[in-house]
Amino acid sequence: xxRVKLTAQLKDxxxxxxxxxxxxxxxxxxMVRKLDARFPGIGQRxxxxxxxxxxxxxxxxxxxxxxDLQRExxxxxxxxxxxxxxxxxxx
Amino acid sequence: xxxxxxxxxxxxGTRKGAFVFTSDSGRRSWKLSGPELKGNExxxxxxxxxxxxxxxxxxxxxxGPTIAKSKDMGKSWKVSRTxxxxxxxxxxxxxxxxxxxxxxxxxxxxxxxxVEPACLxxxxxxxxKWTVNEAMLNHKTRKKWQPGGGGLCLHTVVLxxxxxxxILIAISAVGVMRSDDxxxxxxxxxxxxxxxxxxxxYPEFGTCVHKLAINQSKPDTIFQQNHTGVYRSDDxxxxxxxxxxxLPSRFGFPAAVDANEPERFYLxxxxxxxxxxxxxxxxxxWATDNGGxxxxxxxxGIPKTSYxxxxxxxxxxxxxxxxxxYFGSTTGQLFASRDQGxxxxxxxxxxxxxxxxxxxxx
Numbered sequence: 001x002x003r004v005k006l007t008a009q010l011k012d013x014x015x016x017x018x019x020x021x022x023x024x025x026x027x028x029x030x031m032v033r034k035l036d037a038r039f040p041g042i043g044q045r046x047x048x049x050x051x052x053x054x055x056x057x058x059x060x061x062x063x064x065x066x067x068d069l070q071r072e073x074x075x076x077x078x079x080x081x082x083x084x085x086x087x088x089x090x091x
Numbered sequence: 092x093x094x095x096x097x098x099x100x101x102x103x104g105t106r107k108g109a110f111v112f113t114s115d116s117g118r119r120s121w122k123l124s125g126p127e128l129k130g131n132e133x134x135x136x137x138x139x140x141x142x143x144x145x146x147x148x149x150x151x152x153x154x155g156p157t158i159a160k161s162k163d164m165g166k167s168w169k170v171s172r173t174x175x176x177x178x179x180x181x182x183x184x185x186x187x188x189x190x191x192x193x194x195x196x197x198x199x200x201x202x203x204x205x206v207e208p209a210c211l212x213x214x215x216x217x218x219x220k221w222t223v224n225e226a227m228l229n230h231k232t233r234k235k236w237q238p239g240g241g242g243l244c245l246h247t248v249v250l251x252x253x254x255x256x257x258i259l260i261a262i263s264a265v266g267v268m269r270s271d272d273x274x275x276x277x278x279x280x281x282x283x284x285x286x287x288x289x290x291x292x293y294p295e296f297g298t299c300v301h302k303l304a305i306n307q308s309k310p311d312t313i314f315q316q317n318h319t320g321v322y323r324s325d326d327x328x329x330x331x332x333x334x335x336x337x338l339p340s341r342f343g344f345p346a347a348v349d350a351n352e353p354e355r356f357y358l359x360x361x362x363x364x365x366x367x368x369x370x371x372x373x374x375x376x377w378a379t380d381n382g383g384x385x386x387x388x389x390x391x392g393i394p395k396t397s398y399x400x401x402x403x404x405x406x407x408x409x410x411x412x413x414x415x416x417y418f419g420s421t422t423g424q425l426f427a428s429r430d431q432g433x434x435x436x437x438x439x440x441x442x443x444x445x446x447x448x449x450x451x452x453x
Contacts (some may be wrong), residue, residue, distance in 0.1 A: 001377035041172030
């Protein structure tokens with residue numbers, strides 16, 4: 001299993017769910033697809049039309065930013081915790 | 092004649108959300124509601140009279156662009172779960188939705204969206220699910236299309252009840268394209284449009300159209316504000332004629348046609364490409380009563396010092412009698428005229444930067 005924690009900014013897409021568990025999937029792209037199947041529309045908020053992580057969205061695997069790993073193709077393992085957060089933009 | 096009881100609804104899209112202004116029947120006082128869709132760039136809005144639905148193009152800097160719909164005149168909104176999206180493998184991703192255009196009365200449920208990078212999308216269910224226009228996506232010249240200053244954007248969609256299969260679109264800096272078969276095929280309509288920033292001065296495509304406008308009673312007459320001039324076509328874009336004449340500048344962005352007088356056309360000229368500020372430091376609308384032979388300045392009520400930027404979608408005419416005219420600035424001022432631009436009144440100040448102004452009778 002992996003645990004996915006979502007920013008409150010996405011609560012409109014998740015009916016208020018901010019944390020969930022799902023069966024382990026191979027990578028972040030698969031995880032986003034699975035999230036979208038459960039919460040239709042959320043996928044396109046997180047990734048663009050070509051399934052690339054949006055510029056101002058950060059996905060952390062445990063404490064590592066996926067943009068420092070293999071981005072949407074970052075591998076996932078059983079027990080991982082994934083955080084989906086908006087980047088700090090501006091300021 | 093004025094539709095309905097004369098009340099107008101102004102839909103004002105701003106950098107920070109949507110505002111709705113509703114007038115009394117005389118268009119003398121305005122009631123503000125909003126902002127809704129707070130914090131979201133609301134790039135364009137439209138009212139679909141067929142379904143009594145307000146539509147908005149909204150974009151979050153984090154979560155991307157989508158379409159929102161309201162069934163209660165902007166009080167509450169529902170965001171599309173399936174907004175315009177390019178197919179996988181195209182290499183394209185929707186960056187912004189520039190224009191929302193409800194279809195003609197006979198096309199129940201049809202709504203068009205013009206997006207960046209330039210392409211047209213169509214919805215057949217009132218704006219929930221969207222399909223890319225394959226003919227435009229796969230157009231043989233697409234790889235040669237170049238962006239204007241605002242990006243490679245399809246910013247204008249023109250439809251006519253009297254020409255139900257025709258779609259006219261404008262792309263910066265590609266030019267005008269027309270389909271006569273509901274978007275199955277497209278042809279460029281840029282004859283005699285100057286492109287003096289190109290090696291070829293009159294190319295088939297690569298002109299910089301800024302805005303198109305028509306009066307629905309004369310659907311074959313198209314007015315155009317271009318980067319390089321002001322033009323009209325009387326054959327739906329097959330040929331264009333320069334109608335700048337005594338206008339003080341060839342450059343500007345917004346364009347609108349009077350609802351009742353099809354030869355009365357409104358523009359907002361700017362000094363020129365490299366400064367893009369109002370002439371003499373005072374924003375003014377210019378109008379022609381005779382299809383472009385002569386132009387006159389309409390600035391009564393506009394501050395003498397008004398370095399306003401009015402974006403291409405931020406000036407619009409209503410369906411009233413006499414025609415009302417509205418513009419909003421990126422400094423948050425909203426102006427209205429209920430007499431064809433002859434006298435202006437500021438009806439709001441201090442709004443977020445205004446990106447678009449749309450209007451519908453209430």
